[in-house]
Amino acid sequence: MSYDIVVLTDHKHAYPEKIDDYTKNVIAEDALVVNALSSFGLKVIRLAWSDPHFDWSSTKAVLFRTTWDYFDDFEKFSDWLNQISKVTMLINSEALIRWNIDKHYLADLQKNGVHIAETLFIEKGTTRSLNDLHEETGWTNTVLKPCISGAARHTYKLTAENRAAHEDLFRTLIAKESMMLQPFQERIVSEGEISMMVFNGQFTHAILKTAQAGDFRVQDDFGGSVHNYTPSKAEIKFAENTVMACDEAPLYARVDIFNDNNGKIALAELELIEPELWFRNYPKAAIILAEAIKEKLSLF
Numbered sequence: 340m341s342y343d344i345v346v347l348t349d350h351k352h353a354y355p356e357k358i359d360d361y362t363k364n365v366i367a368e369d370a371l372v373v374n375a376l377s378s379f380g381l382k383v384i385r386l387a388w389s390d391p392h393f394d395w396s397s398t399k400a401v402l403f404r405t406t407w408d409y410f411d412d413f414e415k416f417s418d419w420l421n422q423i424s425k426v427t428m429l430i431n432s433e434a435l436i437r438w439n440i441d442k443h444y445l446a447d448l449q450k451n452g453v454h455i456a457e458t459l460f461i462e463k464g465t466t467r468s469l470n471d472l473h474e475e476t477g478w479t480n481t482v483l484k485p486c487i488s489g490a491a492r493h494t495y496k497l498t499a500e501n502r503a504a505h506e507d508l509f510r511t512l513i514a515k516e517s518m519m520l521q522p523f524q525e526r527i528v529s530e531g532e533i534s535m536m537v538f539n540g541q542f543t544h545a546i547l548k549t550a551q552a553g554d555f556r557v558q559d560d561f562g563g564s565v566h567n568y569t570p571s572k573a574e575i576k577f578a579e580n581t582v583m584a585c586d587e588a589p590l591y592a593r594v595d596i597f598n599d600n601n602g603k604i605a606l607a608e609l610e611l612i613e614p615e616l617w618f619r620n621y622p623k624a625a626i627i628l629a630e631a632i633k634e635k636l637s638l639f
Contacts, residue, residue, distance in 0.1 A: 341397045342383065344376055344398060344430075345386050345393075347385075347402060347405070347406050348369060348387055348404060349388065349389070349409075352365045352387075353386060369405060372628065375626045376402075376632065388403075388409070388419065395422075395423040395427050396427060400430055401427055402632065420436065421433075431612070435585070436612050438586075438611075441486050441487050447586075448584050451584035454605050456522070456605050456607065457522050458521050459475075459521070461520060463515070468506055469483075469503075470506070476522075478522045479498070480496070480498050481496075482495070482496055482497070483509070483519075483520050485517070487517075493512060524597060525600055526599065526602075530597070531597075532595055532597045534593050535596060536624060538590070538624060538628050542579055544624060547566045548564070573604065581609055585611075591628055592609060595609070
């Protein structure tokens with residue numbers, strides 16, 4: 340059997356053992372996309388990317404949606420990505436996915452004129468200590484996180500008081516992977532972080548994520564909350580310009596922005612692989628994405 344498109348999820352959400360509110364949201368979001376694609380006459384199936392039985396050459400394209408476990412076994416995911424890219428179209432493309440997986444992409448966007456938070460990239464195997472790095476930058480309160488990560492994995496707020504206690508952990512992490520250090524952004528705690536959804540280059544909708552009291556992480560995994568948000572014209576322009584700054588135009592993107600410590604709009608992350616796109620807050624966006632996908636498929 341052949342398909343026009345496979346909507347990709349992960350094993351946990353393809354075959355859920357329990358249906359909690361979080362899983363319900365995932366299933367609902369994917370259903371909006373599947374239904375929108377089907378409404379344009381496309382033959383669609385939803386599968387885990389790690390499905391061992393599916394013939395990936397039997398579909399014209401795959402759409403990365405809720406593949407939220409790829410960084411748990413990145414080597415396996417990378418090998419799979421390499422194989423399927425030879426037999427079907429990837430949305431977004433393999434080149435964009437591989438570029439976006441590693442947060443060194445922020446430096447590329449900065450070179451293309453996008454304002455990002457101050458960032459020090461710490462390459463794998465460095466012998467410098469956290470204390471050395473903070474002395475070099477002059478930063479006091481910072482956030483340390485991996486260059487390849489998700490869901491705030493190994494993300495730590497460092498201060499002069501707790502820095503020494505993280506030295507052993509840092510040595511363990513930096514021996515295995517590159518890390519990044521950024522000044523702690525006070526306004527993310529007080530104002531939140533804005534996620535801007537952009538499809539086929541055009542902004543559609545936004546949400547505001549705020550951290551739980553006493554925390555700095557806005558992810559719902561850590562008690563963060565989500566609110567509807569109406570962005571300013573400047574924020575919309577920033578999001579669309581960020582997408583335009585990519586070497587290749589992504590079909591979908593989530594542009595996470597915030598006001599930095601100087602009050603300037605800055606890019607936190609550009610998500611092109613498997614971002615939560617909040618279709619349930621604006622179902623029309625699923626139609627916009629599906630229409631863009633149908634147009635792309637018609638060109639091949």
